[in-house]
Amino acid sequence: MANKNISMAVIRRLPKYYRYLGDLLRKDIQRISSKELSDIIGFTASQIRQDLNNFGGFGQQGYGYNIEDLHTEIGKILGLDKSYSAVLIGAGNLGQAIANYAGFRNAGFEIKALFDANPKVIGLKIREFEILDSDFIEEYIKENNIDIGILCVPKNGAQQLADRLVNAGVKGIWNFAPLDLNVSKDVIVENVNLTESLFTLSYLMKEDLL
Numbered sequence: 001m002a003n004k005n006i007s008m009a010v011i012r013r014l015p016k017y018y019r020y021l022g023d024l025l026r027k028d029i030q031r032i033s034s035k036e037l038s039d040i041i042g043f044t045a046s047q048i049r050q051d052l053n054n055f056g057g058f059g060q061q062g063y064g065y066n067i068e069d070l071h072t073e074i075g076k077i078l079g080l081d082k083s084y085s086a087v088l089i090g091a092g093n094l095g096q097a098i099a100n101y102a103g104f105r106n107a108g109f110e111i112k113a114l115f116d117a118n119p120k121v122i123g124l125k126i127r128e129f130e131i132l133d134s135d136f137i138e139e140y141i142k143e144n145n146i147d148i149g150i151l152c153v154p155k156n157g158a159q160q161l162a163d164r165l166v167n168a169g170v171k172g173i174w175n176f177a178p179l180d181l182n183v184s185k186d187v188i189v190e191n192v193n194l195t196e197s198l199f200t201l202s203y204l205m206k207e208d209l210l
């Protein structure tokens with residue numbers, strides 16, 4: 001059901017639908033109207049209907065949405081019916097925190113190995129992972145059919161590492177380094193910039209906006 005015409009704004013809302021619907025399922029709630037969904041999610045009911053209509057609707061007049069079906073469908077749209085393997089590069093503060101979080105594996109994203117260039121860090125253990133020498137990134141990716149590279153290195157050197165990940169065959173990069181990476185069109189980069197998020201918080205807290 002992949003549709004290249006879906007706007008990024010809609011795609012960015014889908015994980016939130018998926019999360020809220022998952023919460024409702026765990027509470028054994030079976031159906032919900034767009035109005036009720038709107039009350040808990042915060043998007044308008046018409047926005048919700050419009051978003052879901054992009055993928056064929058799912059709702060029934062007078063019944064609302066079957067939560068389990070909708071959750072499953074959105075999961076498929078997001079590609080969460082598959083599992084993904086990942087390697088993490090840069091086993092510093094942030095990299096270790098990410099490797100320590102079990103939630104990603106539960107969601108189908110399995111970090112298979114951590115790499116670093118610092119000899120003081122190589123060989124240390126984080127959870128079940130021994131931190132490996134980053135000289136062996138390409139070899140590992142090719143041998144283990146890795147889908148995703150997670151970049152947790154400083155800005156300098158991040159592009160070079162991205163090139164190495166791409167050449168070794170990853171199809172996606174989850175980039176925490178604060179720079180916009182140049183990669184070929186068939187590779188997807190998702191940037192996570194915590195500082196930009198903090199700046200947005202700062203803007204919204206400015207007294208003249210409150």
Ligand SMILES: NC(=O)c1ccc[n+]([C@@H]2O[C@H](COP(=O)([O-])OP(=O)(O)OC[C@H]3O[C@@H](n4cnc5c(N)ncnc54)[C@H](O)[C@@H]3O)[C@@H](O)[C@H]2O)c1
Nearest residue numbers: 090091092093094116117118134152153154155157177194
């Ligand atoms: N820590 C945070 O909360 C945070 C927040 C926002 C953004 N970031 C970004 O995340 C990245 C990592 O931050 P951090 O605080 O974890 O830094 P850190 O210095 O603790 O860790 C970086 C790790 O990357 C390794 N490294 C550096 N160059 C490498 C290379 N070429 N190949 C392999 N390993 C290499 C280093 O040896 C180190 O272990 C930075 O780009 C930072 O701007 C971090």
